[in-house]
Amino acid sequence: MPSINTSSLPPCRDEGDSLGTVTVPAHALYGAQTQRALVNFEQLREPMAHHREFLRAFGEIKLAYARRNASLWPESIGTAVIAACGELIAGELDPHFPISMLQGGAGTATHMNVNEVIANRALQRLQLPPASYQVIHPNDHINLGQSTNDVYPSALRIALIRWNKRLCSEIDPLIASLQSVAARCEQHQKLGRTQLQDAVPMHAHAEVLGWRDALMAARDHLLAVSEPLNCLNLGGTAIGSGLNSGDMTGVFGSLVSITGLNLEPAQNCYRASWDCGDLLSLASAQKRLGLCMSKIASDLRLLASGPKGGLNEYHLPARAPGSSIMPGKVNPVIAEFINQVGFDCSGREHAVALACEQGQLQLNAFLPLIAHHLLTNAQTLSHAARLFRAHAIDGLRFNPEAAIATLNRSHAKATAWVPRLGYSAVVKLLEQAEQRGCDIDTLAQALTE
Known part of the structure; x- marks a missing residue:
């Protein structure tokens, strides 16, 4: 050189x-x-x-x-x-x-x-x-032929298009890993819960497939809101009028060739010079993805709690000793990390929203903050998705013995008897089952014989 x-x-x-x-x-x-x-x-x-x-x-x-x-x-x-x-x-x-x-x-x-x-x-x-x-x-x-006001946002959009593709390349293996977990526990039942209370029986794989499908929806939403990023205000120069820009035909053709991306000029460069609505939509999609992963992580922290005094329905891979004072304790550190990524994405989305609103007149002067948060979110989410898969989901194990024991101790099967016996009758059977220490199925079957 x-x-x-x-x-x-x-x-x-x-x-x-x-x-x-x-x-x-x-x-x-x-x-x-x-x-x-x-x-x-x-x-x-x-x-x-x-x-x-x-x-x-x-x-x-x-x-x-x-x-x-x-x-x-x-x-x-x-x-x-x-x-x-x-x-x-x-x-x-x-x-x-x-x-x-x-x-x-x-x-x-x-x-x-x-x-x-x-x-x-x-x-x-x-x-x-x-x-x-x-x-x-x-x-x-x-x-x-250029201005900061058209070059900076155009460079940002090109960078975000690529980061979104990279992010999806990390989300897809995470989705596939959840699919594998679902296949491993397909034959097992467990207790379904609403508001942290016993609800009805469910298949374990249905729970995992719910996580998988939520991630798929968040990924698809991210891809959908990424499409408008292909429109650049390049050539609009200072305020969208194109002053001093020269002939842009060759520039766009060259840029498409250089980047390999399907880029096109914005239809209204005046609007594109200040309107950051597409960037706000992206921030919201990033938040949705981050909070989706965080929700899954929260579920796993709860379902893997214990191992003796908690639910213990799943086993998360042990990644680090959990305490400087309590021997043998292991914390769900990867799940906790994912929670914090979700919180962080949520805060950054709010900052982006405030910055987008402040685009007075013909320019948004706060694009550096928008760029900082969107690029940081994309990098953090990509990193988090890879770690979540490699250090938590790939090694996630369902504990069928604990799950079925919890299900059998509960009265979750009671709801299935309501169509045959009526709601009030089942409530009374539950009271009797509690008093006698027996299973509600036994009492219900006796009534129907």
């Missing part, structure tokens, strides 16, 4: 922007505006480099524009810029993105971080030092 020797350069360099002069580390490929953001948001650093798919999408958009704009530049500049975009897509420039995801400015600092890094890397490829902006400028070259 071509580079310039920086060993002879001073440790810092001075760059100018519209506010004055800024001191930047000599080795950094970012420039003045990124440096300002590092100072402005120094306590909020979850760096952009943590979100590889987001950076990749920025690189892909910049590459699509560079291919169009290269005809306006000397060949050497076009070649260098296109190569730098390729390096960003491949992840080779990630260390030069220390900027915080959370920031003011609607994502301008992030976008300028991208523009500065591509410009300075392209300069390096021409054997020129960083900040030789009279040759390649972050705004005049890398940002030509």
Whole structure:
């Protein structure tokens, strides 16, 4: 990879922007505006480099524009810029993105971080030092025909499309694992419960298949709300009018080819510049999926409670000692982790909703928070689904002996006699069964003989 020797350069360099002069580390490929953001948001650093798919999408958009704009530049500049975009897509420039995801400015600092890094890397490829902006400028070259207000949300949508596919690739094996658990306990009965009270008998596999189908529905909902993400306001520039954008036909065609995604321009870029309704729908779908997994985890914590003083109907794999003081105790740590993921997704969805509502006039300035939470949710849910399957569901075992013993101790079978004997008569039989310490079936059969 071509580079310039920086060993002879001073440790810092001075760059100018519209506010004055800024001191930047000599080795950094970012420039003045990124440096300002590092100072402005120094306590909020979850760096952009943590979100590889987001950076990749920025690189892909910049590459699509560079291919169009290269005809306006000397060949050497076009070649260098296109190569730098390729390096960003491949992840080779990630260390030069220390900027915080959370920031003011609607994502301008992030976008300028991208523009500065591509410009300075392209300069390096021409054997020129960083900040030789009279040759390649972050705004005049890398940002030509673009605005933060169309590039940032478009990059976010591309990243989310890919993350949703990755998330589903982790949910599908979890669904399959629950199917396997259901098959292993298909022949067994257990006690069904409502409001934590004894209800009626049920087959154990029906309980597990209920969990499976709920996950399938949550997954399908996620896929459905992901479809509008293919529509990008790219080319709308500042407020959706397309000012200074140039001919976008080639850009979209190139972007589709680069990403391999079925992307298309938004029908109304004015609306798309501020309306984050599709992102809010995605946040809600993420919350639904997170809470669905959390509900299953809560059921398993209860059903696996004990092992001596609880329900003990399922055995969760032992993953860690459960206490620093109580010998032999094992906690359901994976299920508890999944619960917390669900809580976290729920809180992030609420933050996204507040940010979506605050999109005043022609722009939503709070897209960085929306991006932060949606990308974090996608990563966390993918990780959680994989761990839930590998460390809990794959090794989940049904305990038929405990389940049938609990069922037989209960009066859950009483409801089945109501059509033949009547509700009031069955209530009296239950009272007699309690007094005599016998099974209600025995008393009911005696009445019907």
